[in-house]
Amino acid sequence: MPLSIHLNNEKRWYSGGETINGHVKFQCTQATAMDDIRVSFTGRTKAKVQKVKGSAAPSASYRSKCVLFEKERILSHLNGGTLDPGTYEWPFDFSFPAHVQSPGSSSGWSEKPPFRSDVNHPLPPSFAVETGDSLRNLECVIEYRVQAEVSKPQRGLLGKRSALFKETLHLRYLPLAPNAEKSGDQSTLYEQQREEVFEIRSILLLPENRGRSLTFQERVQSWVSAKLPRFSFKATFSYPTCVKQASTIPCFLDVLPFMEDSSVSQTPGIVLQSLSLWVVSETAARAAPSLIGALSGQVDEKIDLLSQSHIAMPVMGTLDLSQAFGPLRLGRSDISFSTFNLSRSYRLCASFVFECAGKSVGFNLTDMPFDVVAKIEANWEEEAQSSCAQGSPPPYDPASSVSTPNDKR
Structure with missing residues (x-):
């Protein structure tokens, strides 16, 4: 040529x-x-x-x-x-x-x-x-x-x-x-929370009944009685709204008893029985209006992060899910963006099942949006350019999704 x-x-x-x-x-x-x-x-x-x-x-x-x-x-x-x-x-x-x-x-x-x-x-x-x-x-x-x-x-x-x-x-x-250095504490700046309060009503909340199962007569009595002992607790899920490519997603579960809203004097045991975390990536595109009309479409793809059952883990206070169950890593994913006719976005979903006093309650969370950003920060780029100017190449980033050579055609 x-x-x-x-x-x-x-x-x-x-x-x-x-x-x-x-x-x-x-x-x-x-x-x-x-x-x-x-x-x-x-x-x-x-x-x-x-x-x-x-x-x-x-x-x-x-x-x-x-x-x-x-x-x-x-x-x-x-x-x-x-x-x-x-x-x-x-x-x-x-x-x-x-x-x-x-x-x-x-x-x-x-x-x-x-x-x-x-x-x-x-x-x-x-x-x-x-x-x-x-x-x-x-x-x-x-x-x-x-x-x-x-x-x-x-x-x-x-x-x-x-x-x-x-x-x-x-x-x-x-x-x-x-x-992150210029924007302050990134862990708090990009953190969001979802919470829900649960109320448990059961005669098993009484100290003398803990550790045993209800008889058939007691179950019938529980269904019709309005004066059962009650206990309330709040579950809070914390997640980041900004995640770097191929990095761990820090997620926390916090369980807090509400004794002032409870009729029992002692906090009963709360057990985490199962949990699931997954990410939904959405690719969206639209075509301009023409003689044959306009059309848009969204395609969702599920990415599993964590799924465990039969855990039987007592929970109270703050639980770091990465420490308890291993790193929650999204892997190599395209960064989030939105423009005239194309978009790539992500949302986090989670499901927890708690058991307290023989009763199970579900803490289900969907559509928690977050952004995936480049693993390279602005200050890293300045250091890399300075290093190149002094004759040293910048370090190679194997997680980069753009580490392919230029192509000609």
Whole structure:
């Protein structure tokens, strides 16, 4: 290929605000007439949404494309002139934006969760996935590329510009995680809680009845009696709303007795019998309105974190689930984002079963949203760049989802 792109600061991934500089090289073997030579830097998203039908039924596809930003440099303008044989190089530099540079709501996209159409929302990461369920099939792509082009001379005033040679270099973009040192105590800043109060009514709450089972007559009496001993306790589940890629998810269960709302004088035993924790990742895409209409789709995928039964663990106070049952790790997952036509989000779900005085109660929690952010923080990036400037490469991060080489096509 006579046309090539060379970067001076080629990296596995780039973040917002970084400068991309290099040069375009063109090896001209014979005198060539051309209009100009230009280089562009573009970010765009592509979505394909397809209804799932029977094997014999036709299934229409709905597509959409969005330009997140677009920058262009004209390196040489010959205006139909001839370039003599030789090897030519033209330098260029671009800045990777941290936010979408688009008209926002005037682009035609409505503000409808989980998507975003507001002006200058955060630039989403590089992304590529094909997924589906019983209703929808989705193909989603977010790509960033540098493209060099040698264009043919235009014919006539309204002639369409066409490429004589074209070369594309794809780049990976990864938004940096917030700097924990600058944002304060991250463990408290990004913590949320869900709680529920339970009331137990049973004659087994009485000290003289503990440790035995109810007779049939006592069970019938418990169903009809309104003056049974009662005991109340509160269960609180704490979870983070911001999790780094491939990191442990810190989750805590707190059990607190409410003796002032209880008719018994002593706290009975509360036993954790079973628990389950899982994450639901949601990939969403939408296609722009067209002659065949508009279509959107969401595909959920379940990721199991922990599931145990027959635990029979007495609980009172605060229980660190990672210490008690092992690290709760999400693994290598794409970071959260939302833009015009694509979205990736996560929500945590949990289920606990407690037993107290022979009765079982369930503490069920769903739709606890949280964000997955890059494992690399802003201060790490500054240290890495400083290290590279001194001749030492930055440490390799095996958990990075963007540690693949650039591909050309």
